[in-house]
Amino acid sequence: MSKHRYTSNTSLITRDISKIADLANGNLYEAVVIISKRSRQIAAKLKEELASKLEEFSSGIDNLEEIHENREQIEISRYYERLPKPTTIATDEYLEGKLVYYRSDDAE
Secondary structure (H helix, E strand, O other), rough: OOOOOOOOOOOOOOOOOOHHHHOOOOOOHHHHHHHHHHHOOOOOOHHHHHHHHHHHOOOOOOOOOHOOOHHHHHHHHHHHOOOOHHHHHHHHHHHHOOOOOOHHHHOO
Protein backbone atom coordinates (compact mmCIF):
# COMPACT_ATOMS: atom_id res chain seq x y z
CA MET A 1 0.00 0.00 0.00
CA SER A 2 1.44 3.37 -0.95
CA LYS A 3 1.88 6.16 1.55
CA HIS A 4 -0.93 8.69 1.28
CA ARG A 5 -0.25 12.40 1.10
CA TYR A 6 -2.63 13.32 3.94
CA THR A 7 -0.72 13.48 7.20
CA SER A 8 -3.25 15.01 9.60
CA ASN A 9 -3.75 13.58 13.06
CA THR A 10 -6.53 10.99 13.20
CA SER A 11 -7.51 11.75 16.80
CA LEU A 12 -9.78 14.56 17.89
CA ILE A 13 -8.13 17.73 19.08
CA THR A 14 -9.49 21.01 20.42
CA ARG A 15 -9.24 23.92 18.00
CA ASP A 16 -8.87 27.59 18.84
CA ILE A 17 -11.94 29.14 17.25
CA SER A 18 -10.53 32.65 17.43
CA LYS A 19 -7.47 31.57 15.41
CA ILE A 20 -9.73 30.01 12.78
CA ALA A 21 -11.86 33.17 12.61
CA ASP A 22 -8.82 35.47 12.53
CA LEU A 23 -7.62 33.84 9.33
CA ALA A 24 -10.91 34.86 7.71
CA ASN A 25 -10.78 38.48 8.96
CA GLY A 26 -12.70 37.61 12.11
CA ASN A 27 -15.56 35.90 10.29
CA LEU A 28 -15.98 32.40 11.73
CA TYR A 29 -18.83 31.57 9.35
CA GLU A 30 -16.61 32.35 6.34
CA ALA A 31 -13.86 30.13 7.76
CA VAL A 32 -16.29 27.26 8.27
CA VAL A 33 -17.56 27.62 4.69
CA ILE A 34 -14.00 27.55 3.34
CA ILE A 35 -13.10 24.48 5.39
CA SER A 36 -16.32 22.66 4.49
CA LYS A 37 -15.86 23.27 0.75
CA ARG A 38 -12.30 21.93 0.92
CA SER A 39 -13.51 18.99 3.01
CA ARG A 40 -16.04 18.07 0.32
CA GLN A 41 -13.30 18.22 -2.33
CA ILE A 42 -11.08 15.91 -0.28
CA ALA A 43 -13.94 13.49 0.43
CA ALA A 44 -14.83 13.30 -3.26
CA LYS A 45 -11.22 12.66 -4.24
CA LEU A 46 -10.79 9.94 -1.60
CA LYS A 47 -14.05 8.31 -2.66
CA GLU A 48 -12.93 8.35 -6.29
CA GLU A 49 -9.52 6.85 -5.39
CA LEU A 50 -11.12 4.10 -3.30
CA ALA A 51 -13.69 3.29 -5.98
CA SER A 52 -11.00 3.00 -8.66
CA LYS A 53 -8.90 0.68 -6.49
CA LEU A 54 -11.89 -1.49 -5.57
CA GLU A 55 -13.04 -1.57 -9.20
CA GLU A 56 -10.08 -3.83 -9.96
CA PHE A 57 -11.74 -6.51 -7.84
CA SER A 58 -15.18 -6.35 -9.42
CA SER A 59 -16.05 -8.97 -11.95
CA GLY A 60 -19.05 -9.50 -14.16
CA ILE A 61 -19.69 -12.92 -12.66
CA ASP A 62 -20.40 -13.17 -8.95
CA ASN A 63 -18.44 -16.12 -7.71
CA LEU A 64 -19.33 -17.26 -4.18
CA GLU A 65 -15.65 -17.72 -3.32
CA GLU A 66 -14.80 -14.19 -4.45
CA ILE A 67 -17.67 -12.71 -2.49
CA HIS A 68 -16.71 -14.65 0.64
CA GLU A 69 -13.43 -12.86 1.25
CA ASN A 70 -10.81 -10.98 -0.67
CA ARG A 71 -7.90 -10.11 1.63
CA GLU A 72 -6.39 -7.38 -0.53
CA GLN A 73 -9.73 -5.66 -0.97
CA ILE A 74 -10.28 -5.69 2.79
CA GLU A 75 -6.82 -4.20 3.39
CA ILE A 76 -7.48 -1.38 0.93
CA SER A 77 -10.79 -0.59 2.62
CA ARG A 78 -9.18 -0.61 6.07
CA TYR A 79 -6.40 1.69 4.86
CA TYR A 80 -8.94 4.29 3.72
CA GLU A 81 -10.92 3.90 6.96
CA ARG A 82 -7.79 4.73 8.98
CA LEU A 83 -7.05 7.92 7.05
CA PRO A 84 -7.86 11.21 8.82
CA LYS A 85 -11.36 12.51 8.19
CA PRO A 86 -11.69 15.05 5.35
CA THR A 87 -12.78 17.79 7.79
CA THR A 88 -9.64 17.26 9.86
CA ILE A 89 -7.43 17.42 6.78
CA ALA A 90 -9.19 20.55 5.51
CA THR A 91 -8.96 22.27 8.91
CA ASP A 92 -5.24 21.53 9.13
CA GLU A 93 -4.68 22.83 5.61
CA TYR A 94 -6.62 26.00 6.48
CA LEU A 95 -4.70 26.63 9.69
CA GLU A 96 -1.36 26.01 7.94
CA GLY A 97 -2.25 28.54 5.23
CA LYS A 98 -2.23 25.94 2.46
CA LEU A 99 -5.67 26.84 1.09
CA VAL A 100 -6.18 29.42 -1.61
CA TYR A 101 -9.67 30.86 -1.78
CA TYR A 102 -11.36 33.91 -3.25
CA ARG A 103 -14.31 35.86 -1.91
CA SER A 104 -17.08 36.71 -4.34
CA ASP A 105 -16.61 40.42 -3.56
CA ASP A 106 -12.91 40.09 -4.55
CA ALA A 107 -13.91 39.33 -8.15
CA GLU A 108 -15.39 42.82 -8.66
